[in-house]
Amino acid sequence: MTRVRLARIGLRGAIEVRRRAGIDRDTPICIYDLAEALGIEVWFFGGSSFAGMYPHGYNKLFVPAERPAGRKAFTCAHELAHWYFGHGSRVEEMDFDRSDQDTPEELLANTFASYLLMPRAAVTTAFFRRNVEPHTADPIDIYSVACQLGVGYETLLQHMRWSLNLISLARLTDLLAIPPKEIRRALLGRSTTGYLVLAGPEWQTVAIDLEIGDTAVLPTQIRLNGRSAKIVGQCLYGTVVEGTRTGLTQALVDTDDGWSAMLRVSRRQYSGRGAYRHLEDPDEDEPT
């Protein structure tokens, strides 16, 4: 079977899964919530060399707990593909999405994962809401859209170039030359090692998932309602919020055209059943 044919099957599968879950193609998703909605339990497993697994015959899939947020989400979508297409059990290699390692089933799973997380309508709508054309978007625009779609900066760029044809090869090369670490530094005005979410008023539908110690840049007039996150400062792009303990916190802007989003904070490199990762721990000490 050709790569083009496999890609078409992957695309159709992703559309069908969104349809089953009742989610439009222009809407960002939380892949873990979507899997649970389909009756698939997501489990996070620690271990630096663990890259993911789909055990056939179980209604579960395993995601590596110690990888970056975007990589975890992509792995979850990839394992969901193995479930959807009825593949046998899969144990992923660390670089399972490298094209030179693709078997037809792995290529199919990667295509499915890309289109499930980043359908054309969701990508173009995300840029439209930011009043930006994809082909002129700057690194911060791209980073912001990647956060909202739950994928890594480079993953979004590669998909925009090679699958959606929204940017040129030259533009891809230019944007890849700027590492996410530099973008985070530009956003915060300082370097940070943790995950950083950039969520402005255009952020809708999905919750903002953080681990303890991760930060989010939210609209300037934000107010927090909950104990799992706190405001730690301001930056050029908004108010800086940090996840401080497990649980849920509502972020609100109290204006006429108000905005709100749910911050869901889990332990760092949480291992265990995904559905429980944001449960408050009554034994957890109050943050100082």
Place this chain on the structure above:
Amino acid sequence: MDYHRPTISEIEAGRRRVTTEELAVFARLYGVAANWLLGDSDERDPVVELAARELSKLKKDDLDRFLRILRSMKKLDR
């Protein structure tokens, strides 16, 4: 779960018996097989054997931990 925390502590300490219905609730909540909670598991599950082979690059304690979790889990009804 509708259990008070002391009730869970008593169960964990082995001072309170668990009913069949409670066992089913725990298995569902934890996503594990009720048999496993009773100390029984299928050591020769082909999926576990595949994982053991394919995950051999993992550190030994990671591998042992993963296989222990996999053995605990409830499979789909066939």
